[in-house]
Amino acid sequence: MTTVQALCTSITNGYLQDGASVKDIKDFIKENTEVVNKHNLTPEIRLRLFTPNCRFWHARPELWPFTDPFWAIYWPGGQALTRYLLSNPGVSKGKRVLDLGCGCGASTIAAKFCGAARVVANDIDPVAGIATQLNCELNGLDPVLCETENTIGSEPEGYDLILLGDMFYEEALADSLHNWLDRCINTHGTQVLIGDPGRASFEGHGIRRFLRQEARFELPEAVREENYGLSFTTVWRYLPELRHTHSHSD
Numbered sequence: 001m002t003t004v005q006a007l008c009t010s011i012t013n014g015y016l017q018d019g020a021s022v023k024d025i026k027d028f029i030k031e032n033t034e035v036v037n038k039h040n041l042t043p044e045i046r047l048r049l050f051t052p053n054c055r056f057w058h059a060r061p062e063l064w065p066f067t068d069p070f071w072a073i074y075w076p077g078g079q080a081l082t083r084y085l086l087s088n089p090g091v092s093k094g095k096r097v098l099d100l101g102c103g104c105g106a107s108t109i110a111a112k113f114c115g116a117a118r119v120v121a122n123d124i125d126p127v128a129g130i131a132t133q134l135n136c137e138l139n140g141l142d143p144v145l146c147e148t149e150n151t152i153g154s155e156p157e158g159y160d161l162i163l164l165g166d167m168f169y170e171e172a173l174a175d176s177l178h179n180w181l182d183r184c185i186n187t188h189g190t191q192v193l194i195g196d197p198g199r200a201s202f203e204g205h206g207i208r209r210f211l212r213q214e215a216r217f218e219l220p221e222a223v224r225e226e227n228y229g230l231s232f233t234t235v236w237r238y239l240p241e242l243r244h245t246h247s248h249s250d
């Protein structure tokens with residue numbers, strides 16, 4: 001039996017229970033999620049997500065066997081990014097794309113739909129990699145390469161475009177992403193797109209000065225209800241040249 005340890009190259013953070021096989025986890029995801037393509041910004045894509053019809057939606061949190069299932073939620077930042085990619089296929093067409101913090105894999109699927117040359121889905125939660133595979137299958141796509149090592153801080157070679165859907169939800173993570181993205185852009189000229197619904201840890205972060213708004217979407221009512229206080233979600237492009245503008249005027 002293929003174990004998750006064999007599938008994922010670097011499971012060091014105890015995300016998975018020993019002995020759980022990829023098939024076990026796939027079955028678990030199928031049993032405990034619902035296929036959804038409504039009430040979000042991208043009805044073209046079908047995703048297995050947590051909904052009120054799922055058993056664990058109502059169960060006590062300690063019964064859940066894994067870490068927090070971020071992959072079972074389609075985050076507002078990811079929705080913006082995925083909508084933007086689907087509506088602007090030229091953005092990812094022919095590109096080597098890294099979807100960092102892929103979660104359910106929606107942006108990965110959009111990039112593949114749009115003809116990206118290569119897409120790597122990366123998430124430090126290996127269950128997210130398996131959910132992304134299942135969601136690729138669900139949308140009639142070939143399997144995608146899912147990586148689980150922490151790429152932030154590593155040498156970011158081989159990508160034309162990095163996608164970050166709702167990845168600025170914690171200050172420490174935002175800081176390390178900012179430093180790493182600077183390196184990706186400076187060393188390799190990588191393009192960077194960020195989807196974010198206006199989280200405080202993003203809006204107040206230094207990276208905001210170097211971003212240009214590419215698109216803004218009103219969140220569907222159901223998403224607004226689940227994300228109290230959020231009404232819009234935005235796609236930003238990291239423009240390194242703005243750094244010079246700021247260093248002159250600061």
Ligand SMILES: C[S@@+](CC[C@H](N)C(=O)[O-])C[C@H]1O[C@@H](n2cnc3c(N)ncnc32)[C@H](O)[C@@H]1O
Nearest residue numbers: 070074075077078101102103123124125165166
């Ligand atoms: C808020 S969710 C966003 C998921 C997806 N991009 C979306 O918008 O629906 C953040 C995801 O980032 C992953 N993550 C957190 N830190 C990470 C890191 N250093 N490298 C890769 N993934 C990370 C989490 O496991 C989680 O799946």
